[in-house]
Amino acid sequence: MHECILYKSLKGKSVQCFACNHRCIIKENYSGICGVRKNIEGKLCLLVYGVIISENIDPIEKKPLFNFLPHTNTYSIGTIGCNFKCDFCQNYGISQVKEIIGKKISAQEIVKRALKSGCKSISYTYNEPTIFAEFVKEIAVLAKEKGLKNILVTNGYMTKECMDFLGDYIDAMNIDLKSLNEDFYRKLCKSKLSPVLETIKYAYKKGIHIEITTLLIPGENDSEKELKEIVKFISGISREIPWHISRFFPMYKMKNKDVTSIGSLRKAEEIGKKYLKYVYVGNVW
Numbered sequence: 053m054h055e056c057i058l059y060k061s062l063k064g065k066s067v068q069c070f071a072c073n074h075r076c077i078i079k080e081n082y083s084g085i086c087g088v089r090k091n092i093e094g095k096l097c098l099l100v101y102g103v104i105i106s107e108n109i110d111p112i113e114k115k116p117l118f119n120f121l122p123h124t125n126t127y128s129i130g131t132i133g134c135n136f137k138c139d140f141c142q143n144y145g146i147s148q149v150k151e152i153i154g155k156k157i158s159a160q161e162i163v164k165r166a167l168k169s170g171c172k173s174i175s176y177t178y179n180e181p182t183i184f185a186e187f188v189k190e191i192a193v194l195a196k197e198k199g200l201k202n203i204l205v206t207n208g209y210m211t212k213e214c215m216d217f218l219g220d221y222i223d224a225m226n227i228d229l230k231s232l233n234e235d236f237y238r239k240l241c242k243s244k245l246s247p248v249l250e251t252i253k254y255a256y257k258k259g260i261h262i263e264i265t266t267l268l269i270p271g272e273n274d275s276e277k278e279l280k281e282i283v284k285f286i287s288g289i290s291r292e293i294p295w296h297i298s299r300f301f302p303m304y305k306m307k308n309k310d311v312t313s314i315g316s317l318r319k320a321e322e323i324g325k326k327y328l329k330y331v332y333v334g335n336v337w
């Protein structure tokens with residue numbers, strides 16, 4: 053079992069994880085909210101270390117990243133589990149499973165496959181990479197040595213300690229900014245907004261290339277007021293940060309919702325372009 057690094061021991065045999073902002077306090081024989089970091093005999097262990105569920109060669113634009121290594125492929129991997137429980141999760145089949153499943157693979161083998169396939173980068177994607185940060189780091193260090201870039205596709209809930217731990221090995225991030233409303237994060241994702249805003253600012257400050265994605269869900273985060281708040285927040289950091297507006301399709305616990313209308317996507321694009329240099333509408337064609 054692989055011992056995590058991003059945690060501290062507490063009284064008795066309890067531990068506190070600080071990979072993400074849930075900062076779970078975990079008793080012996082229990083796992084944190086993400087389900088993949090378990091307290092075994094007073095040590096926090098990463099159950100998905102070297103166990104991936106998905107592995108694909110994707111165009112980098114699919115992450116989506118449009119202004120970083122354009123027209124290249126990225127070697128994409130993910131494990132099971134997530135620290136969020138979004139009702140609209142488009143990947144719930146891997147993010148919300150309870151048992152540890154996947155195939156074993158070493159960091160060396162992932163880097164070898166990425167190089168062999170001609171990819172210019174490795175993306176930690178499909179589920180939330182923060183929850184397997186220690187495995188990300190091992191791969192990222194090797195990848196960087198071989199000249200590959202490292203990309204996180206993330207909900208942005210990692211702690212500053214986690215960002216610093218991953219350090220200079222992360223070159224680009226696509227960060228979800230799902231809403232600018234605390235209630236949205238609390239009710240629909242079982243998490244909080246403010247740490248996500250901090251991550252976006254911190255990643256930018258660290259010089260990481262960042263792009264932001266907002267999934268536009270009818271009636272939940274698509275009001276003119278909220279869209280303006282989102283783009284004002286992004287442009288307050290830099291109007292050069294690309295913003296991806298993504299189309300929602302009824303999924304998981306939100307099957308009763310409508311697909312985002314083209315009109316609504318266009319309205320968001322129009323608002324975005326008033327404040328930002330790069331606005332992209334995705335998931336449409």
Ligand code: SF4
Pocket residue numbers: 069070071072073074075076083084085086087088089135182183
């Ligand atoms: S990464 Fe998992 S165990 Fe750690 S604080 Fe977040 S949800 Fe809890």
Ligand code: SF4
Pocket residue numbers: 134135136137138140141142143144147178179180207241
């Ligand atoms: S953060 Fe992403 S992967 Fe995790 S539950 Fe939400 S939508 Fe799914």
